[in-house]
Amino acid sequence: MVEAFRRAGFETCADLCAVDYLTHPGRTLPEGVRAERFEVVVNLLSLSLRQRVRVRVQVPESDPVVASLVDSYPGVDAMEREAFDMVGIIFEGHPDLTRILMPEDWEGHPLRKDYGVGNVPVQFKEAPGPR
Amino acid sequence: MSEPTVRAIERDELLVAETSEGDQELQRRENTSTSELSREIGAVLPSNDLHIDPMSIDVERRDDETMIINMGPSHPSTHGVLRLMLELDGEYVLRCKPVIGYLHTGMEKTAEELSYIQGATNVTRMDYLSPVINELNYSLAVEMLLGIEVPERAVWIRMMMSELNRMSSHLVWMATNGMDLGSTSMMIYGLRERELILAFFEKTAGLRLNLNYVRPGGVAADLPDGWKDDVAVICDTIDERTYEYDQLLTGQPIFRERMVGVAPITAEEALSLSVTGPVLRSTGVPWDLRRTMPYLAYDQVEFDVIVGTYGDNFDRYAIRLNEIRESIRIVRQCAERMPSGDYRSQDPKVTPPPRARIGESMEALIHHFKLFTEGFHVPVGEVYSAVESPRGEIGCYLVSDGSAKPYRLHVRGPSFVNLQAIPLLMRGGSVSDAITTVSTVDPVLGEVDR
Known part of the structure; x- marks a missing residue:
């Protein structure tokens, strides 16, 4: 579907982010779309039409995998890595899906709603030895 | 308790273990997949002609002839804590991978714990060189969800302040870019001119940086007495000084030698990498949200969108210099009208009631109390607002669940996205040009890492 938008003149993917709807009381979705825990939001931009389009993809909690957009829009590379790092969405086909903002050995995905604020003791690396 | 000595080898290993970022780092070629490799050399679209087969270039070089080195995270020319890993063949850059996250403070998570009034103090710290524009973007998103109109004067004050902020941000860029190229006098001049604007910010909002001036519903305070004179002095001084910069840098042969034709990017590459702002405009694409998707009252003022031709470092420099002049034009029109x-x-x-009303009106007291303890509730919904920051499109995706705190606040940082163009811009250039290139992309690491 995103590829169809690209052919329709949406040259740029302005933004991609993921939202965790775990504790949200309810959102309006079109008829026939089943609400899932995660949502990946893609903002496409057309320079020629001067229009924006927002694509919201429902991603189930049990299998948080969506297809990567890197082949259509190489600019989503870092944004998909951020969504993976922060919310734990897995983008299939991404060349280098690693953490981008958090340290490599971090556990959990901080922007999930069940990730408690201040509950995790922060120790960024092993305590340094004497020098 | 502690061991008396650690042998030198162990200490090296310990250092690596302490600082390693694992797969986030640039790996040796045999450990890198083809698709990853193609990103690191800056190949863009596999589906059209821009594709470069990563295996077809540099194949004659063996790994032991090239060198992977670190630039950063603490390096004076990386504008903060940007860490670049470069694969070098002698003096030339073969591959590059930015490693970021050293300034990550979880501001998007923090935003979920702050009320909508407090949120402005949070977002203003993201892109610390253009605080007003961050706040503006956040406030526009909140106002879109609330469905309120701000008074006309607030709109024009916001516009004037964001243009002043754009000037100050570009002046810092001119200064640091000058210093990266060895022109220490430009460093002093750029910061000297910025000081005028910061002094005006202090007079208006009380703070020099991180103003918390633009808030949902309007701005925090009216313009101070005599603001017109201050603004006129700022405009006249900086307008005159931009011509001094022309003499100092634009026509100077050494400066041109370093900038002209270095690190070019084409419009197709820039668009597919989602690059915005001066980097996109340098390729000749006239895309400026102030003109193409007007917000505030930008459709009522006259200004030109500056575009370049070649997409090289010099174009990006010239665009920023001329955008200072365009901002001066807009500020003058704002002051006049x-x-x-x-x-x-x-x-x-x-909007909180005026201080004086609290003592006399019970209703005002209640409103004041409600606003500052609980905050205001925002209807359920989601919205994306975007404005043009000095670095490109800054977007704010805001999800509300009907409470007094944002459910999710996502900020699309232009520097974060523009950083992806760095491998492409650097490939084949020398290390000294790499420093200029990082500078002309103008990343602000507070916004990259958020």
């Missing part, structure tokens, strides 16, 4: 009236919305559910 500033309407009178309220500087913030009079909706008591959003």
Whole structure:
């Protein structure tokens, strides 16, 4: 579907982010779309039409995998890595899906709603030895 | 308790273990997949002609002839804590991978714990060189969800302040870019001119950086007495000084030698990498949200969108210099046409009552108490607002669940996205040009890492 938008003149993917709807009381979705825990939001931009389009993809909690957009829009590379790092969405086909903002050995995905604020003791690396 | 000595080898291993970022780092070629490799050399679209087969270039070099080195995270020319890993063949860059996250403070998570009024103090710290524009973007998103209109004077004050901020941000860029190229006098001059603007910010909002001036519903305070004279002095001084910069840098042969034709990017590459702002405009694409998707009252003022031709470092320099002049034009028009009236919305559910009213009116006291303990509730919904920051499109995706705190706040940082163009820009250039290139992309690491 995103590829169809690209052919329709949406040259740029302005933004991609993921939202965790775990504790949200309810959102309006079109008829026939089943609400899932995660949502990946893609903002496409057309320079020629001067229009924006927002694509919201429902991603189930049990299998948080969506297809990567890197082949259509190489600019989503870092944004998909951020969504993976922060919310734990897995983008299939991404060349280098690693953490981008958090340290490599971090556990959990901080922007999930069940990730408690201040509950995790922060120790960024092993305590340094004497020098 | 502690061991008396650690042998030198162990200490090296310990250092690596302490600082390693694992797969986030640039790996040796045999450990890198083809698709990853193609990103690191800056190949863009596999589906059209821009594709470069990563295996077809540099194949004659063996790994032991090239060198992977670190630049950063603490390096004076990386504008913060950007860490670049470069694969070098002698003096030339073969591959590059930015490693970021050293300034990550979880501001998007913090935003979920702050009320909508407090949120402005949070977002203003993201892109610390253009605080007003961050706040503006956040406030526009909140106002779109609330469905309130701000008074006309507030709109024009916001516009004038964001243009002043754009000037100050570009001046810092001119200064640091000058210093990266060895022109220490430009460093002093750029910061000297910025000081004028920061002094005006202090007079208006009380703070020099991180103003918390633009808030949902309007701005925090009216413009101070005599603001017109201050603004006129700022405009006249900086306008005159930009011509001094022309003499100092634009026509100077050494400067041109370093900038002209270095690190070019084409429009197709820039668009597919989602690059915005001066980097996109340097390729000749006239895309400026102020003109193409006007917000505030930008459709009522006259200004030109500056575009380049070649997409090289010099174009990006020239665009920023001329955007300072365009901003001066807009500020002058704002000062001339500033309407009178309220500087913030009079909706008591959003705007705190004036201090003096609290003592006399019970209702004002209640509103004040409600606003500062609980905050105002925002209807359920989701919205994306975007404005043009000095670095490109800054977007704010805001999801509300009907409570007094944002459910999710996502900020699309232009520097974060523009950083992806760095491998492409650097490939084949020398290390000294790499430093200029990082500088002309102008990343602000507070916004990259958020």
